[in-house]
Amino acid sequence: MRKLTVALGERSYPILIGEGVLDSADAIAAAVNTPRVAIVTNDVVAPLYLDRLTATLARAGIAYDSVVLPDGEAHKNWQTLNTIFDALLAGHFDRSTTLVALGGGVVGDMAGFAAATYQRGIPFIQIPTTLLSQVDSSVGGKTAINHPLGKNMIGAFHQPQLVLADTAVLNTLPDRELKAGLAEVIKYGLIRDPAFFDWLESHIDKLLGRDPLALAEAIERSCANKSQIVSEDETERGVRALLNLGHTFGHAIEAGMGFGVWLHGEAVGAGMVMAATLSQRQGWLSMQQYERTVALIARAGLPVLGPRLGAARYLELMAHDKKVEAGRLRLVLLRDIGDAEIFSDVPTADIAAAIDACCESA
Numbered sequence: 537m538r539k540l541t542v543a544l545g546e547r548s549y550p551i552l553i554g555e556g557v558l559d560s561a562d563a564i565a566a567a568v569n570t571p572r573v574a575i576v577t578n579d580v581v582a583p584l585y586l587d588r589l590t591a592t593l594a595r596a597g598i599a600y601d602s603v604v605l606p607d608g609e610a611h612k613n614w615q616t617l618n619t620i621f622d623a624l625l626a627g628h629f630d631r632s633t634t635l636v637a638l639g640g641g642v643v644g645d646m647a648g649f650a651a652a653t654y655q656r657g658i659p660f661i662q663i664p665t666t667l668l669s670q671v672d673s674s675v676g677g678k679t680a681i682n683h684p685l686g687k688n689m690i691g692a693f694h695q696p697q698l699v700l701a702d703t704a705v706l707n708t709l710p711d712r713e714l715k716a717g718l719a720e721v722i723k724y725g726l727i728r729d730p731a732f733f734d735w736l737e738s739h740i741d742k743l744l745g746r747d748p749l750a751l752a753e754a755i756e757r758s759c760a761n762k763s764q765i766v767s768e769d770e771t772e773r774g775v776r777a778l779l780n781l782g783h784t785f786g787h788a789i790e791a792g793m794g795f796g797v798w799l800h801g802e803a804v805g806a807g808m809v810m811a812a813t814l815s816q817r818q819g820w821l822s823m824q825q826y827e828r829t830v831a832l833i834a835r836a837g838l839p840v841l842g843p844r845l846g847a848a849r850y851l852e853l854m855a856h857d858k859k860v861e862a863g864r865l866r867l868v869l870l871r872d873i874g875d876a877e878i879f880s881d882v883p884t885a886d887i888a889a890a891i892d893a894c895c896e897s898a
């Protein structure tokens with residue numbers, strides 16, 4: 537088992553990574569300080585892993601109940617969130633309850649937001665079951681639901697007590713979801729870890745082939761990068777914004793196509809190509825590093841072209857980005873592989889031209 541810590545003073549918490557950690561009653565017992573837990577999961581993950589988790593809770597001597605949500609990004613909204621509150625109230629769950637998110641990023645973001653707001657805040661733990669959620673969404677305390685006009689528009693920062701990433705559950709993950717998770721893995725190499733990017737170039741085929749050692753290494757190095765950033769800047773006043781590389785474009789793709797049509801990781805893959813293209817055209821990223829960036833995203837099986845929504849529509853959707861300040865877009869762009877920066881003065885015409893160059897042909 538590999539162990540990392542998200543260092544946030546009194547609110548620090550462990551990330552445990554390894555095959556079979558889902559069965560670790562000790563890890564759960566150490567993190568849960570309430571007599572009851574409510575598991576939040578969905579109708580795809582529940583038949584696969586809910587019994588395993590409840591057996592672990594029983595061994596830890598913790599009483600549990602569960603709420604099963606409909607699957608998918610299209611359900612990451614108020615209506616579904618409310619079904620969590622309905623179940624908690626109907627079950628007389630009081631403030632001495634811990635929520636347990638069992639699932640991918642959609643479940644984690646919604647359960648986390650429910651925990652941040654139920655009775656003004658209760659503890660929660662993350663048991664991420666997709667590659668994307670193991671390398672990114674379960675760590676760092678961003679929780680949210682979508683609004684039809686924009687991605688993750690309503691949410692809160694609320695840190696979990698524990699992240700338990702069982703790498704064996706990735707065996708049941710569809711290939712398309714595995715590839716989507718690789719987008720966020722590549723992101724860490726691009727924004728701050730050039731050695732990790734080099735490693736990914738030589739291990740991408742192993743990762744696609746689900747080599748257990750390569751996956752565990754990628755998860756650990758991703759979580760190490762994310763936890764360092766979160767420890768430095770928990771609420772995105774500065775460096776944390778770099779974790780948004782490709783997301784301003786990607787979120788526009790997700791909202792513009794309708795939530796769930798493009799997977800988050802797919803939209804981030806195409807979005808990172810847009811960001812790299814703009815960086816190269818502005819003269820900040822060399823052609824050689826640009827080509828390496830696009831090549832790795834393509835080798836990961838991710839889209840390198842976005843849908844042809846039209847640059848004007850992209851810009852309209854991007855205007856809702858949470859990094860916008862005084863009406864001005866702030867974009868994460870690349871100076872090099874491993875060196876990202878926020879830019880707020882890129883001419884709109886240049887952004888539009890880069891988008892047009894990176895969209896599927898009609």
Ligand SMILES: NC(=O)c1ccc[n+]([C@@H]2O[C@H](COP(=O)([O-])OP(=O)(O)OC[C@H]3O[C@@H](n4cnc5c(N)ncnc54)[C@H](O)[C@@H]3O)[C@@H](O)[C@H]2O)c1
Pocket residue numbers: 578580581584607608609612639640641642643645665666667668669672673674675676677678679688705706707708709710713716717800801
């Ligand atoms: N909070 C953050 O910091 C953060 C970071 C990145 C992404 N996100 C959010 O995470 C979401 C995307 O997460 P995701 O990619 O995990 O998508 P997801 O939660 O929709 O999961 C992908 C699919 O895989 C299924 N699944 C989950 N685990 C499985 C398993 N072990 N075996 C088989 N099927 C399984 C799910 O039911 C779903 O159908 C987006 O909403 C995104 O905005 C949040």
Ligand SMILES: O=C(O)C(=O)C[C@@H](O)[C@H](O)[C@H](O)COP(=O)(O)O
Pocket residue numbers: 672676678687688720772776777779780783858
């Ligand atoms: O943890 C962060 O910070 C991130 O930005 C991670 C992203 O991968 C993630 O998709 C996040 O939800 C996007 O944040 P948002 O604030 O733009 O909604």
Ligand SMILES: [Zn+2]
Pocket residue numbers: 672720783800804
């Ligand atoms: Zn993301």
